[in-house]
Amino acid sequence: MRIADLELDLDVFAGPFDLLLTLVLREEIDLLEVDLAEVVIAYIDHLERRGELDLEAATEFLVLIAALLELKSRLLLPGQEVDELIELDPGEAAEELLARLLDAHRYRSAAEHLRDRLAGQEGHRFRSAPLPPAIRRASLDEAGAVYDPARLASAIGDLLKIPEPVDVRHMVGSRVTVAERLTHLRALLRRGSFNFDEAVARADRVTVAVTLYAVLELFKQGELSWTQEEPFGEITIEPRRANGAVAPAERLTA
Amino acid sequence: MSLGLESTVEALLFLSADPVEADALAAATGAELHEVVSALERLREHYEFERRGLVLRELAGGWLLSTHPEAEPAARRLLARPRTPPLTPAQAETLAIVAYLQPVSRPEIARIRGVNAESAAATLLERGLIEESGRSQFGAVLYRTSELFLRLFGLGSLEELPAVSEFDPSPELEAELRERLLQAGEARAAG
Amino acid sequence: MSLGLESTVEALLFLSADPVEADALAAATGAELHEVVSALERLREHYEFERRGLVLRELAGGWLLSTHPEAEPAARRLLARPRTPPLTPAQAETLAIVAYLQPVSRPEIARIRGVNAESAAATLLERGLIEESGRSQFGAVLYRTSELFLRLFGLGSLEELPAVSEFDPSPELEAELRERLLQAGEARAAG
Numbered sequence: 179m180r181i182a183d184l185e186l187d188l189d190v191f192a193g194p195f196d197l198l199l200t201l202v203l204r205e206e207i208d209l210l211e212v213d214l215a216e217v218v219i220a221y222i223d224h225l226e227r228r229g230e231l232d233l234e235a236a237t238e239f240l241v242l243i244a245a246l247l248e249l250k251s252r253l254l255l256p257g258q259e260v261d262e263l264i265e266l267d268p269g270e271a272a273e274e275l276l277a278r279l280l281d282a283h284r285y286r287s288a289a290e291h292l293r294d295r296l297a298g299q300e301g302h303r304f305r306s307a308p309l310p311p312a313i314r315r316a317s318l319d320e321a322g323a324v325y326d327p328a329r330l331a332s333a334i335g336d337l338l339k340i341p342e343p344v345d346v347r348h349m350v351g352s353r354v355t356v357a358e359r360l361t362h363l364r365a366l367l368r369r370g371s372f373n374f375d376e377a378v379a380r381a382d383r384v385t386v387a388v389t390l391y392a393v394l395e396l397f398k399q400g401e402l403s404w405t406q407e408e409p410f411g412e413i414t415i416e417p418r419r420a421n422g423a424v425a426p427a428e429r430l431t432a
Numbered sequence: 433m434s435l436g437l438e439s440t441v442e443a444l445l446f447l448s449a450d451p452v453e454a455d456a457l458a459a460a461t462g463a464e465l466h467e468v469v470s471a472l473e474r475l476r477e478h479y480e481f482e483r484r485g486l487v488l489r490e491l492a493g494g495w496l497l498s499t500h501p502e503a504e505p506a507a508r509r510l511l512a513r514p515r516t517p518p519l520t521p522a523q524a525e526t527l528a529i530v531a532y533l534q535p536v537s538r539p540e541i542a543r544i545r546g547v548n549a550e551s552a553a554a555t556l557l558e559r560g561l562i563e564e565s566g567r568s569q570f571g572a573v574l575y576r577t578s579e580l581f582l583r584l585f586g587l588g589s590l591e592e593l594p595a596v597s598e599f600d601p602s603p604e605l606e607a608e609l610r611e612r613l614l615q616a617g618e619a620r621a622a623g
Numbered sequence: 624m625s626l627g628l629e630s631t632v633e634a635l636l637f638l639s640a641d642p643v644e645a646d647a648l649a650a651a652t653g654a655e656l657h658e659v660v661s662a663l664e665r666l667r668e669h670y671e672f673e674r675r676g677l678v679l680r681e682l683a684g685g686w687l688l689s690t691h692p693e694a695e696p697a698a699r700r701l702l703a704r705p706r707t708p709p710l711t712p713a714q715a716e717t718l719a720i721v722a723y724l725q726p727v728s729r730p731e732i733a734r735i736r737g738v739n740a741e742s743a744a745a746t747l748l749e750r751g752l753i754e755e756s757g758r759s760q761f762g763a764v765l766y767r768t769s770e771l772f773l774r775l776f777g778l779g780s781l782e783e784l785p786a787v788s789e790f791d792p793s794p795e796l797e798a799e800l801r802e803r804l805l806q807a808g809e810a811r812a813a814g
Binding site for chain 3: 434435436438439440441442443444446447448452456457459460461462483484485486497499500502503506507509510511554557558560563564565566567573
Binding site for chain 1: 689695699705712716720771778789807
């Protein structure tokens with residue numbers, strides 16, 4: 179199958195992958211609204227259904243999705259002029275995608291050449307053996323001072339520098355999973371209502387964010403509801419039944 | 433009668449693990465450079481015309497002895513290990529990018545390939561085909577190909593690699609990609 | 624015409640750093656033992672009568688190629704001079720760690736540098752600047768600097784290594800040098 183024909187069913191778009199690309203490039207769909215992870219998942223599902231990997235198509239897909247991710251992250255990057263933020267010249271973006279594909283093809287052919295070349299050298303082996311002792315022995319007498327010891331001290335000095343701490347916690351895969359937080363929230367819900375701060379007591383920022391996401395998920399599934407009196411105020415969470423009514427047990431504790 | 437220049441050069445090359453430049457051979461033997469060059473030529477011809485088990489080759493900027501490829505099956509049986517395991521497609525792609533763009537950082541390689549280059553680069557490093565060459569302005573380690581790369585791929589220098597433009601996709605392929613990327617979707621968008 | 628037995632044996636001996644038994648050569652080439660023995664004899668005579676730079680010798684239970692003794696002075700001029708190309712940043716870092724912390728294991732070097740130390744350490748070993756010095760309690764090979772290291776850096780002994788304090792950006796820290804290097808390395812790896 180050609181990547182172009184990959185059928186997608188996303189929140190903002192349903193149709194083949196190439197149409198999505200075109201619409202993004204023509205700015206008829208906002209790249210910021212496209213959940214690229216869903217595209218990847220659709221592709222993986224497709225691979226699983228087919229049960230075999232078409233290397234050519236896979237490479238093309240990876241190059242395109244990586245380029246889209248990069249375009250999108252460029253759009254998301256803070257600190258740039260607002261004009262620049264919304265401006266994605268469709269022509270340029272299209273040329274960039276094409277250039278990526280051409281580059282990927284170019285280096286794949288070059289790789290093919292290298293592999294052939296290596297295979298052609300098969301059989302030319304080189305000798306690797308220590309020098310005879312008679313020749314090795316002479317070397318100490320021939321050795322003069324050619325290196326500067328200060329180089330070593332400065333290298334150690336560089337290694338002793340503790341780099342400025344860079345906060346990259348948001349880039350590390352989170353150690354806490356949504357599933358974990360769902361279990362945690364459901365356990366709390368069984369005991370009645372609680373407030374959000376209790377649910378994330380002593381947790382780090384990533385955990386707080388994932389917990390909030392889990393709250394939204396449970397809300398969507400109708401397992402809880404919440405109230406917040408004022409912005410940045412306390413969030414009180416209470417259990418709901420599947421039909422949307424607050425569970426009786428809840429009223430008692432609340 | 434003392435050992436001739438051709439035989440002395442043969443002995444020196446036998447002992448050297450790395451390619452040796454003709455200049456260095458001249459300095460070691462006390463002979464003139466042109467004498468060394470013609471001794472090397474005689475040695476190369478001797479191996480070739482007499483069908484000896486050795487081959488004299490100019491690789492990675494110097495002269496180096498290797499075995500005749502026809503001895504390979506016997507060598508494999510004796511040494512019980514392949515000369516160089518073949519490269520996986522990911523390793524070959526990574527190596528090609530390093531060879532043509534050196535010095536190049538891992539993020540750049542990943543950008544071109546569309547996927548992480550971590551494990552391929554680690555294997556190439558471990559096999560000595562690429563090596564570190566300083567750091568980029570952002571602190572990423574830069575890579576270049578090694579002397580071993582030239583040697584194993586039978587290259588005298590990097591200049592012997594075909595120009596990268598030779599691997600440019602054909603105009604037909606480029607048109608097809610463009611079509612696939614842009615026009616096909618346009619047609620659907622219109623239709 | 625394929626490569627003759629004599630030449631195949633020549634190639635096999637070229638690849639072997641240690642003496643090879645005739646039996647092993649027979650097994651590798653698929654020839655009969657007596658054929659191998661006479662090929663060895665022809666090879667020995669070829670080197671001798673043609674005054675080649677190589678000599679075939681029978682040693683403790685095996686056959687070994689070595690160089691003609693008359694080539695030794697030239698070999699010493701070519702190879703006895705230590706190879707001292709400028710140190711790459713990776714090599715300088717690795718060598719500094721070994722020099723100041725010795726003995727030190729490769730995993731420790733990698734932890735301090737924040738990247739794999741494999742190829743830099745291999746080059747330093749090969750050039751004789753560092754050498755193995757036993758094993759750590761966890762079985763990792765330990766390194767120390769060599770006598771050649773002292774000569775090439777013009778040092779009488781390790782005590783003459785420059786004090787780190789001059790280059791130390793954090794002299795106020797009380798911890799031992801090793802501890803501080805490891806801490807900084809971990810901070811780098813985390814960053």
